[in-house]
Amino acid sequence: MFRDQRLGQTSDDVLQFLSSREADRRIFQADLLVDRAHLMMLREQGLVSGDVCSRIIAALDELHESDLGRGEDVHEAIEAEVLSRVGPEGGRMHTGRSRNDEVATCIRIALRAEMLGLMEEELSLIRTLVSMAERNADTIIPGFTHTQHAQPTTLAHHLLAHADAFMRDLERIEDAYARVNLSPLGAAAFASTGFKIDRLRTSELLGFDGIVENSMDAVSARDFILEVLSDLSVFMVGLSRLAEELILWSTTEFGYLELDNLFASTSSIMPQKKNPDTAELARAKSGTVLGCLVSALAICKALPMSYNRDLQEVTPHLWRGIDQTRATARILDGCVSSLKFNAGRLAQSSGAGFSTATELADSLVRITGMPFRTAHGIVGRLAALGRRPIPQDLDKAALELAGFRPSERGFSAEALEKALDPRSNVALRANVGGPAPVEARRMVEERLLRIEKHEEALIKRREKVRKALEDLRAMR
Numbered sequence: 001m002f003r004d005q006r007l008g009q010t011s012d013d014v015l016q017f018l019s020s021r022e023a024d025r026r027i028f029q030a031d032l033l034v035d036r037a038h039l040m041m042l043r044e045q046g047l048v049s050g051d052v053c054s055r056i057i058a059a060l061d062e063l064h065e066s067d068l069g070r071g072e073d074v075h076e077a078i079e080a081e082v083l084s085r086v087g088p089e090g091g092r093m094h095t096g097r098s099r100n101d102e103v104a105t106c107i108r109i110a111l112r113a114e115m116l117g118l119m120e121e122e123l124s125l126i127r128t129l130v131s132m133a134e135r136n137a138d139t140i141i142p143g144f145t146h147t148q149h150a151q152p153t154t155l156a157h158h159l160l161a162h163a164d165a166f167m168r169d170l171e172r173i174e175d176a177y178a179r180v181n182l183s184p185l186g187a188a189a190f191a192s193t194g195f196k197i198d199r200l201r202t203s204e205l206l207g208f209d210g211i212v213e214n215s216m217d218a219v220s221a222r223d224f225i226l227e228v229l230s231d232l233s234v235f236m237v238g239l240s241r242l243a244e245e246l247i248l249w250s251t252t253e254f255g256y257l258e259l260d261n262l263f264a265s266t267s268s269i270m271p272q273k274k275n276p277d278t279a280e281l282a283r284a285k286s287g288t289v290l291g292c293l294v295s296a297l298a299i300c301k302a303l304p305m306s307y308n309r310d311l312q313e314v315t316p317h318l319w320r321g322i323d324q325t326r327a328t329a330r331i332l333d334g335c336v337s338s339l340k341f342n343a344g345r346l347a348q349s350s351g352a353g354f355s356t357a358t359e360l361a362d363s364l365v366r367i368t369g370m371p372f373r374t375a376h377g378i379v380g381r382l383a384a385l386g387r388r389p390i391p392q393d394l395d396k397a398a399l400e401l402a403g404f405r406p407s408e409r410g411f412s413a414e415a416l417e418k419a420l421d422p423r424s425n426v427a428l429r430a431n432v433g434g435p436a437p438v439e440a441r442r443m444v445e446e447r448l449l450r451i452e453k454h455e456e457a458l459i460k461r462r463e464k465v466r467k468a469l470e471d472l473r474a475m476r
């Protein structure tokens with residue numbers, strides 16, 4: 001439409017190439033809100049008459065996405081539709097603004113809604129993990145480093161480790177929200193406008209927390225997208241780690257857990273199979289989201305000020321990234337909350353691979369006073385035996401390496417038994433952040449309080465936006 005007046009018609013091929021209409025479906029509703037807020041402000045500033053304002057608002061109220069005709073983007077298509085319904089006076093809607101500030105505003109409005117949804121999903125996943133930890137403070141499981149049996153721990157400790165990582169992911173999204181929920185509207189093409197508009201008023205009407213002040217920055221900045229995609233990528237990496245464990249732990253070799261049938265698939269040829277397909281796709285989608293981030297970074301790199309059409313190409317990566325992340329968070333939440341742990345198998349496995357060796361060395365230090373490095377050498381000898389050590393084994397190795405028998409320095413057969421018991425291993429590790437049931441329970445309590453605080457903050461953010469948009473929609 002803007003072309004016809006001067007540049008003449010373009011080809012379908014070119015129009016298709018230029019078009020952002022597919023991705024613009026995500027900002028159709030936001031655009032109507034932006035139009036409305038801008039109009040209200042124009043009227044308050046005396047830049048559009050009450051009558052024209054009302055006629056345009058009435059046209060916007062009746063407008064459905066399916067009414068829109070051709071056009072490079074949704075902004076152009078909506079304006080064309082308003083003009084056809086209101087006549088030339090409808091053209092006053094675009095006074096003192098540009099598609100450049102319009103699109104940046106629309107993306108921020110649509111994105112903040114997605115972020116609020118994501119925060120809710122992150123909180124739900126964290127709550128699932130913490131509740132599961134609460135029920136499993138006493139469940140002893142093997143802990144790994146290098147995917148090799150390392151030391152026993154508690155299931156609560158393990159689940160809380162994931163929960164804490166996801167809590168940081170949530171906090172990153174909350175931090176980013178403060179930079180996303182700012183209004184670029186009124187920046188116009190980039191150089192502001194000579195009309196006496198009121199940017200703070202449109203910001204307020206649209207439920208923003210403030211404005212992106214510099215009008216050149218306002219239209220050209222997409223670092224809020226890069227920031228959100230970065231945060232999503234980090235979150236997805238965390239989710240992929242959880243997914244990987246679900247896959248690994250549900251194998252016959254591990255046998256630590258069973259996924260609910262809802263989250264499993266079978267094979268088209270092997271009737272016995274129960275495959276963890278949802279967890280596998282969760283693992284894979286982290287790659288997709290990383291790709292969205294890298295694509296967006298590459299498009300933005302080296303763009304000169306201010307608006308460039310390249311920026312249109314960034315937005316679909318944002319929507320793809322947020323959609324995939326939200327879906328993955330929801331699916332893994334469902335996967336985790338419905339899975340069943342095999343506590344017997346976990347307990348049995350917790351002492352495997354001489355995982356109590358560290359505690360045995362520590363006990364030698366505590367009871368006999370020998371240096372830790374010496375104890376490490378002695379227990380290393382015992383590990384080489386490839387069987388459960390008996391007191392005579394210990395005395396023999398210690399005599400060679402430390403020059404004395406531990407049994408003669410108070411290291412009883414009971415002390416050996418205790419050191420080799422996974423449960424007492426774990427109970428001893430009660431320092432802050434450790435796996436001991438008592439400490440895991442303390443962490444659970446503290447996390448539950450934090451979840452509540454974040455839930456309250458989420459309600460406040462949502463309420464602010466909801467109220468502003470409700471008021472805006474009611475304005476005539």
Ligand code: ARG
Binds near residue numbers: 020099100309
């Ligand atoms: N569809 C465009 C985008 O997403 C809207 C802004 C177009 N501005 C322009 N000067 N052509 O970036």
